[in-house]
Amino acid sequence: MWVKETLAIAGKELRTEWRSRVALASLGLFVACSIALVALSTARIPLNGAGGKEIGSQIAAALIWIQVCFASAMGLGRAFVVESERGTMTALRLHARATAVWAGKFIGNTLLLLGVCVITVPTTCGVLGVTVKHPGALIAVVVLAAIGMGAVFTTTGALVAQTSARGGLLAALSFPILLPAFVSGVDGTLRAIGWRLSASAAFLDTSGGILVQLLSYAVLAIAASLLLFDAIWND
Amino acid sequence: MEREMKPAAKGALFVFTAGCLSYIFLKVPAAVGFANPELARLVTMHLPCAYVALVAATIAAWHGIAYLRKRDMASDIKSYVGAKIAFLYCFLTTITGSMFAKVQWGSFWNWDPRQTAVAVLLLVYAAYFTLRASIEDPERRAALSAVYVLFASILTPMLGYVIPTFFIDQSLHPKFAKFDVTYRMAIYPMAIALVWHLVWMFRLSVRAEKVNQAIAELELTSEGGMA
Numbered sequence: 001m002w003v004k005e006t007l008a009i010a011g012k013e014l015r016t017e018w019r020s021r022v023a024l025a026s027l028g029l030f031v032a033c034s035i036a037l038v039a040l041s042t043a044r045i046p047l048n049g050a051g052g053k054e055i056g057s058q059i060a061a062a063l064i065w066i067q068v069c070f071a072s073a074m075g076l077g078r079a080f081v082v083e084s085e086r087g088t089m090t091a092l093r094l095h096a097r098a099t100a101v102w103a104g105k106f107i108g109n110t111l112l113l114l115g116v117c118v119i120t121v122p123t124t125c126g127v128l129g130v131t132v133k134h135p136g137a138l139i140a141v142v143v144l145a146a147i148g149m150g151a152v153f154t155t156t157g158a159l160v161a162q163t164s165a166r167g168g169l170l171a172a173l174s175f176p177i178l179l180p181a182f183v184s185g186v187d188g189t190l191r192a193i194g195w196r197l198s199a200s201a202a203f204l205d206t207s208g209g210i211l212v213q214l215l216s217y218a219v220l221a222i223a224a225s226l227l228l229f230d231a232i233w234n235d
Numbered sequence: 236m237e238r239e240m241k242p243a244a245k246g247a248l249f250v251f252t253a254g255c256l257s258y259i260f261l262k263v264p265a266a267v268g269f270a271n272p273e274l275a276r277l278v279t280m281h282l283p284c285a286y287v288a289l290v291a292a293t294i295a296a297w298h299g300i301a302y303l304r305k306r307d308m309a310s311d312i313k314s315y316v317g318a319k320i321a322f323l324y325c326f327l328t329t330i331t332g333s334m335f336a337k338v339q340w341g342s343f344w345n346w347d348p349r350q351t352a353v354a355v356l357l358l359v360y361a362a363y364f365t366l367r368a369s370i371e372d373p374e375r376r377a378a379l380s381a382v383y384v385l386f387a388s389i390l391t392p393m394l395g396y397v398i399p400t401f402f403i404d405q406s407l408h409p410k411f412a413k414f415d416v417t418y419r420m421a422i423y424p425m426a427i428a429l430v431w432h433l434v435w436m437f438r439l440s441v442r443a444e445k446v447n448q449a450i451a452e453l454e455l456t457s458e459g460g461m462a
Binding site: 152155156159162163164169172173175176177179180183217220221223224225228231232235 | 358362366371391
């Protein structure tokens with residue numbers, strides 16, 4: 001029953017987003033503009049030499065997560081604001097449990113966030129000429145970080161939807177809490193790219209701890225959200 | 236109303252704090268092994284501030300839970316006051332830590348994981364105050380603030396304790412610090428003195444906040460009457 005409610009809400013999220021494409025358009029445009037800015041601003045930095053490759057991988061790891069964070073702050077806050085604007089909050093309260101609403105919105109937000117990562121990560125690496133030595137590890141880092149970030153943005157998005165100042169508040173509330181995931185995400189991306197690791201070194205042997213950090217953060221964020229969401233939703 | 240601290244207790248707090256400070260300035264020896272051994276005494280102020288910040292953050296989270304369970308506005312006021320004191324002591328921890336870093340390691344800021352964690356806590360409490368300011372309805376403000384302070388309290392220890400202790404090998408802070416007995420004799424009593432100050436400040440601030448809220452309610456009622 002709970003799973004059915006959750007999947008129904010996740011399906012509704014994706015369908016309504018596909019019909020209006022508001023978040024998709026704003027996220028897509030933001031990602032395209034930020035990649036163009038990265039390409040233009042790094043065009044004069046010589047990244048082809050041995051030293052340049054190292055600088056390129058460091059810039060790539062930082063830029064990927066900066067783009068993902070700001071894109072999320074732009075697009076993911078809408079999930080609950082839309083319900084509040086359309087006056088559909090009461091209907092949702094009647095038809096589903098609070099935790100099912102949160103879980104459905106979380107699935108929708110995380111899929112959107114993963115979509116942003118699918119465009120941002122390969123394009124930024126391509127623009128900066130970075131070769132990824134451990135692609136499987138990079139995928140694991142991105143997926144785990146996106147799950148943790150999706151959980152935080154869904155909960156803070158629900159908080160912000162109940163306030164009068166929606167614009168910048170989502171970023172202000174989310175970024176300090178997201179910092180552990182951001183730090184581990186940048187660190188994991190650097191190591192998956194192969195920065196200061198020999199090509200033969202196994203990722204799990206040298207950097208498995210980062211995946212544990214990201215997994216623990218995601219589990220904590222989901223558990224805390226499920227525990228506290230009832231107080232936001234039924235208030 | 237929170238009880239006011241009795242004059243005898245205030246006197247005892249003054250004498251105890253003066254005793255702790257006298258011990259720090261007159262008896263604690265310079266710490267051998269540091270770049271500036273004389274100024275290593277700063278740690279006897281820095282560490283107690285960090286402990287008190289942690290106690291105040293726990294008070295904010297504890298009363299946040301109490302509000303969500305009982306929906307009692309007094310718990311919201313206590314959680315808010317706890318957050319204000321946590322913000323103050325996070326600021327003092329950052330200032331004393333930066334002074335220590337400058338004299339011992341040559342730079343005010345080193346992006347050390349624990350330094351960053353305290354700065355993040357400052358940002359979390361700043362965001363908490365912004366959230367409170369953006370909600371007018373007192374009950375909704377209390378519920379949403381309690382949720383945010385609890386959400387942050389569950390996730391930020393990852394950055395402040397778990398990652399630096401178990402996953403990062405290179406840090407300017409020791410993982411499990413072992414202090415000489417003279418330093419322990421300064422740090423722990425100073426921490427007790429500051430926690431005692433916290434109790435005093437907490438009671439005073441809760442009373443002041445209750446008066447503020449009563450005045451705000453009276454103003455609202457009189458505005459309603461005028462209309």
